[in-house]
Each structure stands twice: as C-alpha cells, then as structure tokens.
Amino acid sequence: FPVCITLISGYIMNREYDDNTIKNILTVPISYRELIFSKLIVCAFLSVLFGIFSFIFTIIAESIVGFPNFTKEEVLISLYSIVLNCLLLYFATMPIIVLSWKKQKGYLLATVISFLYGYGGLIASSKMSFANIYPITASLGMINYRCYDMSIEWNRIINILSISFMILVSIFIVLKSDYKLDSYTRKSKNKKVQKRKGW
Numbered sequence: 001f002p003v004c005i006t007l008i009s010g011y012i013m014n015r016e017y018d019d020n021t022i023k024n025i026l027t028v029p030i031s032y033r034e035l036i037f038s039k040l041i042v043c044a045f046l047s048v049l050f051g052i053f054s055f056i057f058t059i060i061a062e063s064i065v066g067f068p069n070f071t072k073e074e075v076l077i078s079l080y081s082i083v084l085n086c087l088l089l090y091f092a093t094m095p096i097i098v099l100s101w102k103k104q105k106g107y108l109l110a111t112v113i114s115f116l117y118g119y120g121g122l123i124a125s126s127k128m129s130f131a132n133i134y135p136i137t138a139s140l141g142m143i144n145y146r147c148y149d150m151s152i153e154w155n156r157i158i159n160i161l162s163i164s165f166m167i168l169v170s171i172f173i174v175l176k177s178d179y180k181l182d183s184y185t186r187k188s189k190n191k192k193v194q195k196r197k198g199w
Contacts, residue, residue, distance in 0.1 A: 001086060002093040002118040002136065003111055004050070007177065009043040009097045010107020017104040036174050038157070043097070044090060051086030071192050081143045086137035094170040102177065129151050136182050140160035 013036075016022040025035060042125055058078055062070050100110030117136065124134035131137040132155045140146075141154035142163065 001089045002114040005090050006097055006114040007111045010100045047090035049084045051083035055082045085143050088142055092135035092166050098145040098170050098173045132158040133162055135162050135166050
C-alpha cells in the first residue's frame with residue numbers, strides 16, 4: 001500500500017508540472033501550501049476508497065474460499081480494520097509523499113523509497129519494541145492486528161505517537177515549502193522551443 005499511495009499521490013501532483021497547470025492555479029488567491037494541503041486531503045480520501053475496495057475484494061475472496069465462522073460481526077470488524085489501516089499507512093507514508101512533490105518526477109524515486117520503507121515493516125515486526133515504534137507496523141497496532149496471539153503486545157500510546165509524529169513532520173515540511181511563480185515562469189521561458197518540421 002505505501003508504494004501504491006506514493007505512486008498515485010505523486011502522480012496527482014506531478015500532473016500540475018507536466019500539464020503546465022501549476023502556474024495557472026497559483027494565479028488564483030491560494031498559496032502553494034494551501035494547494036499541497038488540498039492535495040493531501042484528496043489523497044486521504046483516496047486511501048479510504050482504496051481500503052473500501054480492499055474490503056470488497058476480501059468479501060469476494062471469502063465467498064469463493066468459504067472460511068468458517070465469518071459472521072456479520074466479523075464483516076464489520078474487517079471493514080473497520082482494513083479501511084483504518086489504509087488511512088494510517090497513508091499517514092505513515094505522508095512525509096515521503098510531500099517531499100516527492102518538491103521536484104518534478106520526484107514520485108518515481110519516492111516510490112522506490114516507499115517500497116523499502118514498507119519492506120522494513122517485515123524486519124520491524126520481528127521485535128515488538130521496534131514494531132510499536134516503526135510507523136508502518138504501528139498502524140497495525142492501532143487496529144489490534146493479531147491481538148489473539150499472546151506473543152503480540154501492542155502499545156497503543158507508542159503507536160499513536162509514532163503516527164502522530166509522521167503527520168507533524170509532514171505538516172512541518174508543508175509549512176516550510178514555498179513555491180515562487182516567477183522562478184517557474186523563468187524556467188519555462190528558458191526551455192528551448194522545438195520548431196515544427198514540415199509546412
């Protein structure tokens with residue numbers, strides 16, 4: 001999921017550069033920070049939507065395989081757990097997403113970083129003290145993942161602090177971000193215009 005949301009979120013912002021629409025957007029009375037915050041809200045809704053689709057696929061898989069004891073209560077727990085986990089994973093990945101928006105095509109490198117970051121969750125899950133701190137696995141603690149296992153001991157306070165820290169880091173990066181329209185127009189003017197061949 002961190003890879004998917006980084007790729008999609010990065011592409012959403014990158015279209016402003018590729019389609020040359022960012023200079024048009026910044027002429028209306030909104031700041032660059034407000035633009036970023038609005039994109040982050042849209043991406044949060046996309047994360048929830050992704051979670052809902054994951055839940056639907058889970059129900060389809062259950063109807064095909066037919067696991068026993070899959071009650072209505074289990075369906076509601078699955079909906080809550082899957083959707084909330086997707087949203088929390090988005091929060092955990094948000095600093096990488098915001099940093100990728102600082103540069104055109106930055107989401108490509110950010111996607112690779114998100115893959116390694118998400119893969120690190122496998123290493124973090126081997127020790128509970130690290131799993132509680134690491135944001136990717138802390139999201140699992142927030143939904144009580146595998147709480148039936150006696151060896152799993154989630155610390156909800158540390159989990160909340162871990163995810164909250166990532167949100168605060170993202171907000172800090174956004175507040176420190178600034179985009180000057182005149183520098184963008186200077187760059188676009190300096191680009192060589194290709195002459196069309198033919199008549």
